[in-house]
Amino acid sequence: MDLTLIVVLVIALALFFDFTNGFHDTANAMATPIATGAISPKKAVALAAILNLVGAFLSTEVAKTISGGIINEDPTTGVAIGPAMIFAGLMGAVIWNLLTWLLGLPSSSSHALFGGLVGAAIVGAGFGAVNYGVLLSKVLLPAIVAPLIAGISAYLCTKLAYAITKRQSGTSPKRGGFRYGQIFSSSLVALSHGTNDAQKTMGVITLTLVASGLQDAGTPVHFWVVAACAFAIALGTYTGGWRIIQTMGSGLTxxxxxxxxxxxxxxxxxxxxxxxxGFALSTTQVASGSVIGSGLGRKGAEVRWGTAGRIALGWLFTLPAAAIVGGLAAWITHAGTVGVIIVAVAGLVSMLAIWVLSRKNPHTHETAMSDIDNSGAAVNILSKKERRAKAKAEAKAKQAALRAKAEREEAEEEKVDKA
Amino acid sequence: MIDWTAFLIVAVVTWAAALLIVAAYSMGVRLLAVAKDKGANVGLNKSGAYACFTLCGLIVAFGVVLIVPQLSEAILGIS
Structure with missing residues (x-):
């Protein structure tokens, strides 16, 4: 197959992936200020799109991690895998993403991307093609550590915010001011999303350019790549915004x-x-960590371990599963041009099928719309009434236990007396 | 092989930045609430609140300057 054609195909698919990423994730950032009425939906969506665009231009560290770290470089040909393998890996990620979205499984589009690439690289060039050290220290460990850091931070910040604004002598604390602060904090989330997620696509495109010999290994990301990815994610954010407007008021934690x-x-x-x-994170996972942490920081919070466990399991599952799909696609691609066409057609068909299916019964997917919102369900925050009821029930149980103990002792004493 | 200091940096910077910003903003919210009390000095409390909000913005702006290589070179003189 023509080298330039496959490069163009990969770039188009990568930008499509970027678009869906913006479509799927970024709306989450603006959901809360819209819900509290601090900002109108239209303004919020436009703001998120602009900030994603700006964020994408801020840094290229994550892109470097992907283009020059995870896949080992061959001293003679540059990169161990060709553009066809990257195409297969991307297809694996896209298919896995759409599948989890359809089934309503918690997943991470970033991990699907890494999984697909790693799977394709292993099938395409053997186990030596992947730099496991970089994969571990820049992708896998941050995936565990960053949500934890964010969660602890959110827990402490929530405690601090309530402590500082607490008023003595029963005056109202007037915490409504935080609503406007949320416009500010949500904007920052959108900005950070642009710095991390848009860069993953930049990394993939740069990797493709290096692999096909159009760019020297170790050189910085081209400006047109940065610009294209920035616009793709911003456009995705903007078009994805209608969804939060639709789901507003229902199901928000x-x-x-x-x-x-x-x-x-x-x-x-x-x-x-x-x-x-240069840590390539899943922004959804970090945001979920924060939502759970901040929930725990409120009075009377308890973790629903079942829900939390299900979310964690979904995360754990994503990378290897996407790796298998990516590997499978790479294996088919090995057949040459026919293989590439088969993978492309299979990808297109599955995209269409999933789109048609999701149109048919849109209601079952409302709950799967926002992963972050799902993770909020992992924390149960009791109202004052419930807290009181719980304390009462606990006290009752304690009394009952004491009474039972006393009765038992009495019975034993009687036994001793009788003996 | 694994750069543990990088994780430590992420943790410390995240906690410090988030706590500082939240503390400053909360202080601002509190001062606005105090300004509405009977007999409170409205002007002083309100300007204190806006100073807190400005501080929030400054911390964020400083963070962005640190992250963008071009800005940190131009403003702070470090690359």
Whole structure:
């Protein structure tokens, strides 16, 4: 197959992936300020799109991690895998993403991307093609550590925000001001999303250019690549915005303005610092960590371990599953031009099929729309009434236990007396 | 092989930045609430609140300057 044609195909697919990423993720950032009425939906969506665009231009550290780190470089040919393999890997990621979206499984589009690439590289060029050290230290470990850092941060920030605004002598704390703060914090989340997620696509396109010999290994990301990815994610964000407007008011977790502000600030700082150090994160996972952490920071919160466990399992599953799909696609691609056509057609057919299916019964997918919102369900925040009822029930149980113990002792004493 | 200091940096910077910003903003919200109390000095409390909000913005702006290589070179003189 013509080299330039496959390169163009990969770039188009990568930009499509970028677009869906913006479409799927970024709307999450603006959901809370819209829900609390701090900003109108139209303005919020436009703001998120612009900030994603700006964010994509801020840094290229994450792109470098992907283009020059994860896949080992061959000293003679540049990169161990060809553009056809990258195409297969991308297809694997796209198919896996659409599949999880359809089934309503918690997933991470970023991990699907890495999984697909790694799977394709292993099938295409053997196990030596992947630099496991970089994969571990820049992708896998950050995936565990960053949500944890963000969660702890959100927990502490929520406690701090409530402590500072608490008023003595029963005056109202007037925490409504946090609503406007949420416009600010949500904007930062959108910005950080641009710095991390748009860069993943830049990395893939640069990797393709290096692999096909159109760019020297180790050289910086081309400006047109940065610009194309920035516009793709911004466009995705803008077109994806209608969805949050539709789902507004239904199913949003109970997030108070002060808590939301703390969570978003934690998310934004964790992602921005990580992007700066070249960690390729899943922004959804970090945001979920923050939402759970900030929920725990509120009075009377308890974790629903079942829900939390299900989400974690979904995350764990994503990378290897996408790797298998990517590997399979790479294996078919090995057949040459016919293979590439088969993979492209299979990808297109599955995209169409999933789109048609999702049109048929859109209601079952409303719940799967926002992964972050799903993770909010992992924390159960009891109302004052429920807290009181729970304390009462606990006290009752304690009394009952004491009474039972006393009765048992009495019975034993009687036994002793009788004996 | 694994750069543990990088994780430490992410943790410390995230916690410090988020806590500082949240503390400043919360202080601002509190001062606005105090300004509405009976007999409170409205002007002083309100300007204190806006100073807090400005501080928030400054911390964020500083963070962005640190992240963007061109800006940190132009403003702080480090690359």
């Amino acid at each position: 109970d997030v108070k303005p002060a808590q939301g502000f703390a969570a978003e600030m934690s998310t934004a700082s964790a992602i921005l610092t990580s992007s700066h150090l």
